[in-house]
Amino acid sequence: MKETEWYKRSIDDTFSILTSSPLGLSDIEVNNRLRQYGYNELIFKKRSAFIRFLNQFRGPLVYVLLITSFVTAALKEWPETVVILLCVAINTVIGFVQEGKAESSINALKKMMVLECLCVRNGRKITVPARELVPGDIVILEAGNKIPADLRLFNARNLAVDESLLTGESVPANKDTEHISADNLSPADQRCMVFSGTFVSRGYGEGMVTATGARTEFGKIAESIKETDKIATPLMRKITEFTRFWMIVVAALAIFNFLLALLFKYILVYAVLASISLAVAAIPEMLPAVIVTILAFASISMAKRNALIRRLPAVETLGCTTVICSDKTGTLTKNAMTVTKIYSGRRNYSLTGAGYELNGEFTLNGVAINPADEPKELIETLKAGYFCNNAVLSEGKENRDIIGDSTEKALVVSALKGGIKDKSAILDEIPFESEHQYMSTLHRSENGNVIYIKGSPEKILGQCRDQLINGKTVSVEIGNVSSAIDEMATDALRVLGMAYKTVDRDKTIITIEDIQGFTFLGLQGMIDPPREEVFEAVRKCRISGIRVIMMTGDHIETAKAIARQLGIIREGDMAITGRELSEMSDEDLYEAVQKVSVFARIAPEHKLRITVQMQKRGNVVAVTGDGVNDAPALRAADIGIAMGVTGTEVSKEAADMILTDDNFATIVAAVEEGRHAWNNFQKAVIYTLPTNVGQALLIMGAISLAPFIPLFILRLPLEPIHILWINLADSLFFTIPLMMEPKEKGLLEGPPRDIKERIANSLFIIRVSLVSILMAATGFLLYYHFAAQAVSSDPDYLLKLTQAQTAAFVGVQLIEVGYLITARSIYDSAFTFSPFSNKWLLAGVGMALAAMLLIVYTPFGNALFRTHPFPDGWWAVIILALLPGFAVTEIEKFIRRLNIATHTSDLH
Numbered sequence: 070m071k072e073t074e075w076y077k078r079s080i081d082d083t084f085s086i087l088t089s090s091p092l093g094l095s096d097i098e099v100n101n102r103l104r105q106y107g108y109n110e111l112i113f114k115k116r117s118a119f120i121r122f123l124n125q126f127r128g129p130l131v132y133v134l135l136i137t138s139f140v141t142a143a144l145k146e147w148p149e150t151v152v153i154l155l156c157v158a159i160n161t162v163i164g165f166v167q168e169g170k171a172e173s174s175i176n177a178l179k180k181m182m183v184l185e186c187l188c189v190r191n192g193r194k195i196t197v198p199a200r201e202l203v204p205g206d207i208v209i210l211e212a213g214n215k216i217p218a219d220l221r222l223f224n225a226r227n228l229a230v231d232e233s234l235l236t237g238e239s240v241p242a243n244k245d246t247e248h249i250s251a252d253n254l255s256p257a258d259q260r261c262m263v264f265s266g267t268f269v270s271r272g273y274g275e276g277m278v279t280a281t282g283a284r285t286e287f288g289k290i291a292e293s294i295k296e297t298d299k300i301a302t303p304l305m306r307k308i309t310e311f312t313r314f315w316m317i318v319v320a321a322l323a324i325f326n327f328l329l330a331l332l333f334k335y336i337l338v339y340a341v342l343a344s345i346s347l348a349v350a351a352i353p354e355m356l357p358a359v360i361v362t363i364l365a366f367a368s369i370s371m372a373k374r375n376a377l378i379r380r381l382p383a384v385e386t387l388g389c390t391t392v393i394c395s396d397k398t399g400t401l402t403k404n405a406m407t408v409t410k411i412y413s414g415r416r417n418y419s420l421t422g423a424g425y426e427l428n429g430e431f432t433l434n435g436v437a438i439n440p441a442d443e444p445k446e447l448i449e450t451l452k453a454g455y456f457c458n459n460a461v462l463s464e465g466k467e468n469r470d471i472i473g474d475s476t477e478k479a480l481v482v483s484a485l486k487g488g489i490k491d492k493s494a495i496l497d498e499i500p501f502e503s504e505h506q507y508m509s510t511l512h513r514s515e516n517g518n519v520i521y522i523k524g525s526p527e528k529i530l531g532q533c534r535d536q537l538i539n540g541k542t543v544s545v546e547i548g549n550v551s552s553a554i555d556e557m558a559t560d561a562l563r564v565l566g567m568a569y570k571t572v573d574r575d576k577t578i579i580t581i582e583d584i585q586g587f588t589f590l591g592l593q594g595m596i597d598p599p600r601e602e603v604f605e606a607v608r609k610c611r612i613s614g615i616r617v618i619m620m621t622g623d624h625i626e627t628a629k630a631i632a633r634q635l636g637i638i639r640e641g642d643m644a645i646t647g648r649e650l651s652e653m654s655d656e657d658l659y660e661a662v663q664k665v666s667v668f669a670r671i672a673p674e675h676k677l678r679i680t681v682q683m684q685k686r687g688n689v690v691a692v693t694g695d696g697v698n699d700a701p702a703l704r705a706a707d708i709g710i711a712m713g714v715t716g717t718e719v720s721k722e723a724a725d726m727i728l729t730d731d732n733f734a735t736i737v738a739a740v741e742e743g744r745h746a747w748n749n750f751q752k753a754v755i756y757t758l759p760t761n762v763g764q765a766l767l768i769m770g771a772i773s774l775a776p777f778i779p780l781f782i783l784r785l786p787l788e789p790i791h792i793l794w795i796n797l798a799d800s801l802f803f804t805i806p807l808m809m810e811p812k813e814k815g816l817l818e819g820p821p822r823d824i825k826e827r828i829a830n831s832l833f834i835i836r837v838s839l840v841s842i843l844m845a846a847t848g849f850l851l852y853y854h855f856a857a858q859a860v861s862s863d864p865d866y867l868l869k870l871t872q873a874q875t876a877a878f879v880g881v882q883l884i885e886v887g888y889l890i891t892a893r894s895i896y897d898s899a900f901t902f903s904p905f906s907n908k909w910l911l912a913g914v915g916m917a918l919a920a921m922l923l924i925v926y927t928p929f930g931n932a933l934f935r936t937h938p939f940p941d942g943w944w945a946v947i948i949l950a951l952l953p954g955f956a957v958t959e960i961e962k963f964i965r966r967l968n969i970a971t972h973t974s975d976l977h
Contacts, residue, residue, distance in 0.1 A: 137345055141789070148933055152793040153349070159797075186217040189275075202281050210263070210274040219285045220263045220276030222246050227500045228272035229474065230263050232256065233398060235286060236622030240406065240563065240597075241270040241474060245504075253651040255672040256286050257622045270474055271459075272500075308360065311828045315351075322765060323348040326772055333775050335782065343772055346789040349796075350764035359753050359800055363808050367746035375730040376739040377713070383725035385750065386708045387743030389689050389822045390615055393736065394680060394702070396694040397621035397628060399715045400733055401635060402597040406475040408454075408483035409598065410562060412553040413591030414446040414538045415546075420486060423598040425471055425478060429486050440487040446537040450591035451487040453567035454480035456495075457510045457521040476563065479595045480523075497579050507532075511572075511579045518576055520583060521569050526554045526592055529566030533589040545589050553592055561630030562594030596627065599635055606734035607635050613740065614820030618666055620676050620692075620702075622647075625669035632667045639666070647671035650678070658682045676702035689824055693728075693736070694720055710736060737817070744816045748895070749808045754828060756807060756892040758837045759954075760799050760885060763844025764792050767881075770849055778853070784870045786852035786877045788935050794924070795881055802917035803889050806909040810893055832895070832965075839961060840888055843953040847884050851947060852877035855939070872939040875925055880950040882921055886914055888954030896966060898959060 138153040186199050189207040199217035202208070208220055210228070222228070222244055229241040236242075236257035245260055256264055263269075263276060265285040282288050323344045330340035364385065368378035378384055398404050405424035410417065411431075418438075422429020430437050440447050460473025460481045471478045493512040501508040507524025522529060536545040550566075557564045568587035610617050617637050621628050625646050632638040644667035651672075653661065659682045668679060676692070680702045683690045692702045695712035700723040703709030711724035712731040721727055728735045767786050775781040787795075856873035859866050891899040893907065905911070924930035926938050 137349060140341070140345060148790045148935065151933075152790055152797070155797070159801075186214070187211075200282075202278050204278050204280065206278040208276055208278060210269050210276065212269050212271050212273075214269045216263050216265055216267050216269065218265050218278045219280040221279050222261050222263060222274055222276040224273075224275040226273045227502050228274040229270040231268045231270045232264065232622075233404070235264055235267055240476065244272075244274065253648055255622070255647045255670055255675075257670055257672075258648075308828075314829070315353075319348055319351045319765075322351060322769065326769055329769075329772050333772070333782075335772075335775070342789065343768065343785060346785060346787070346792060347765050347768040349789050350768055350787075350792045351761050353757050353761050353796070359757065359804050359808075360750065362805050363746055363749045363753060366808055367742050367749075370745075371726075371739050371742050374738040374742070375728060375732065375735045376742075377727045377729060378725070379721075379727065380725045383708045384743055384746045386689065386725070387691070387736075387740045388745075388747040389824050390691045390708065390740060390743070391821050392616045392618060392683050392688045392690045393610065394618045394620050394676070394683070394690060394692045394706070395733065396699055397619050397623055397631060398597060399695050399731065400693050400712060401603050401619065402599050402631060404597060404715060406479040406563070406595050407598050408479050408593050408595045410557055410560075410594040411447070411450060411483070411591060412550070412557070412594075413450045414444050415549060416443075416447075417553065417556075418443075418447065420483060422486065423601075425482055427482065427485050431487065444538070445540040446590050448487065448489070449537060449569060450567050450593065451484040451489055453521040453523055453569055453590055454565070454593055455484035455489055456493055456512055457508055457523045457567075476565070476595065480565075480593060483593060496577050499579060499581070499584070505581075507584070509579060509584060511577070513574075514571065516571065517574045518572050519569055520572060520579055520587075521567070522584065522587060523565050523567050526550070526564050526566035529568050529587070530589065532585050533568050533587045536589040542588060550589065550592070557592065557594035558626075560594070560596075561624070561627040562596050563627075564592055564594045566592055596630070597623075599631055600733065602732060602734040603635055606737045607637060609737045609817060610740075611636070613737075613817045615740070616666075618668070618679075620668045620671060620679060622671060623669060625667070628667050628669040637666050642666040644669060647675050650675050655682065659685060662686065674701070677705055680705050687824070689821065691736070693733070695731070699723075741812070741816050744822075745812045747822060748813060748816075749810070751828075752807055752810070752892060752895060753804050755833055755836055755895065756889065757799060757804050758833075759840035759844055759888065760796060760881075762837060762841035763848070764795065764881065766841055766845035767848045767877075770845060780853075780856050780859075780870065783867075784856070784874060786848050786874060787881070788874065790934050791874065791878045791936075794934060795878070795885075798882065798917050798920060799885060802913040802920070803885060803910075806907065806913035807889065807892065809909040810907050813894070836958065836961060839957055840954055843957060844881060844884050847950050847953060848877045848881045851880040851950070854946065855943065868937060871935065871937045875936040876939050876943055876947055878936065879921060879925065880947050882917065883947065883950040884954045886917075887951040887956075888958060889914070891955050891958045891962070896962060898962060899955070 135157065138150050138157070141147075141150045141153065185196050186202070187194060187196055187209045188202065189195075189209065190197075194209065202218050206218075208217065210216065210220075216230070223246055225244050225246050228244040230244055231241045236255070242257065243260070244263060247261060249259065249261060251258075256262070262279075263274070264287065265281075266287040280286075280288075326347045327340055327344040330343050331337075335343065364378075364382065367384040371378055371384065395401055403424045407423050408420055410419055412418075416433060419432045420429055421432065431440050432438065433443075440451065458473075458477045458480055460471055460477035462471050462481060462485075471481055473481075493514075495510045495512060496518065497511040499505070499507075499509040501524065505524070506528040507522055509520060509522040511518055511520050522532065530545065530547060530550060533545050535542050536550075537543075538546075554564055567590045569590060570587045572583070607617050617635075619628055619632050619637055625644055629638060629644050632644070638644065641664070643661075643665045645661070645665055647668070647670040650658065650668065655678070658678060662679060662682050663686065668675065671679075676694075676699065680690055680692055684707070689707045691708045691710055692699070692706035693710040693712070694700075694703055695716035699711075699720050703711060703720060703723040703725075708726060709724040710726045710728060711720040713721070713727045713729040714731045716724075716727070716731075726739065764787060771781045771785050852873050854873075855876050856870055859869035859873070863869065889910070890904075893899065893902065893910070924934045925936050931937055
């Protein structure tokens, strides 16, 4: 298809974009649709840029400005037309550039597809593209394979599958062929099934295809992502609500002003221009650009702190987040099994360090020890875990480069920490099988050969007749060992037992019959440990009034143990499983989410249900995750947070924010930036709106007083072009630099902002009203004072009226400067912070004043903006306009602080 035809077709998409949600179709859906027509990546970029460009013209404020420009053009008021279109152009450029940085097209689902697989057809093994599989095909699985479809196993030998992307469980799932008759099983509990998109960790298997494509568990998740509506963020809801309210007010005032002008016998063209002046005055035409700029600044700050924002409104949403629903594996934990406890010879040893790094030490009763100085059984326990092991330490690479099963990697690391370096070659092996529950290997030894065995503690104990204690062989102490097993299990550790026996040197093969008469060595307990930085992050969340909830596919005891360590579970909190959740109605879950802090063994649809019920309770919900299973909940959440390192492309595409360091603690930093963004937004609105309201009041006042003050019939205090420039300069030179104000202290010390709080709250109404009235009064008095000096018989009468308008134009901008000085803080006095701490603001004021002087004193400025230089003596009066906005706002803030202090004192 030719490129020109694409542009033709894009016109059809334009209507749906303009009439649907702001983000339109998802990148996945649109890009897949375009690929069907053979488009390349360049076309995708053009399409993305085209849609971003169209999106900049959406919104009632832009619509009104465009309509106003058409009216002024029809009336041949070209200066007004040019400046209005300039406002729209600046707004469009800022939005286009910032959204271009924030959004990217990710064809995640295609990247997750399997290309080829080995299957059996007509009795022959053949390799076929995975997309050609159909239900009923037989697929052969081997270690390292990516599973191409959902399969029902009928042959499984030592088969284990890494299902962490789907279930969130960090340990590979052992698979067998036994039928399971229970209902409501999550994928993690379906041992006789393997699922598309997961990986074979070890072993061999054969299975029949039961589902392909969209019918697989993976495909169902993909479909649910498409079907899940991305809800509007709290900020966008507030802006939409505020804009709707403001547009109704502006329209009503403009119509009333037009009718009033006709009533007072203004000519029709002048009545229209006066009403346009009022509408232009009241509309904060640069507010969309200011909002985008605030969010962009915050997103840049977050990026420096390892949080990438994909959708700008998500910045502010973080500031009012009340609940964070976090995945466990790889998010709260390291996703690296680690041996933390060893029981050997009646002693309980602990190991420090986490993951596959070798920095760590052994301790006994809190005191660091050298394993070589301990009784023989400790070293032999470590050797058993190291020798009876198929994990490989990559030579010539860093120590953490260990290839193999996560459990076996943990055993290798514990042995290396214990000083064991050389690994004896395996002469023979009995691989792990689920029905045996152990693995055994045969090795060369100085005094004959030795058989090591590791596996289920109960199974290993059953094969032992004695035990090594203090280097001596004694009868096995089943009671003590069982107590140690129970203690480790209480801490949710995965426990393996180790034993050995010596055999003749000429024995080079081991069989099932050899698995008896062992000497018990010890136990190794391991867990996927929490990230160290998460402890402080969870504590900060609690101080900030944010509740942290764990949602994981792991076992409930393991999840509870991690949650207790991190402080997620507190007194009175509950933990439930996915099966229990499946039996709950939405009403039951609605009640439960307030009490449950840990959801374990849950399926993808469970995460989505939990998120929705949390939102129904009025929470602003952030959901973190890295797997495919997290994507629907990430999309439905108020803010979805994906992991950048371990996260799948599907989860990143569904998310609003991506953590580049996979660090849960980064979320806390992002929350602080979010709260700072809201403060900036509040400052921007409270600072910007008085300019609009004040000018509107000034125009309405002039129209209303026209029957009593005839000079208002000839000229209004401000022309539409003056109003447009004042609004533009206010945004570019004052409001945007105001957003550079340093963060205020204590942003994380209070609870999240109430999402029901309106932009137009009592503080907004009082302060905007005060400053607006002062601005209108100042502009009115300046114009009247200087215009009243003109005499209608004077040939320069109209010129003097223009000078009076220019004086009002300058005065209104000066009152803005005075108000700006105190607007740097909503509550604190301007005398409490340095005037030089925000150099951007100083530069903005300097540029605004310079531009104002150019407009007043240059011929080009006079011609374009309808101004004229006034006598120098007028400055003595005009300069006083700096004081009202500053002084009255400082008094209002002082009274507000006094009331807050009095209220706090009464509470105590």
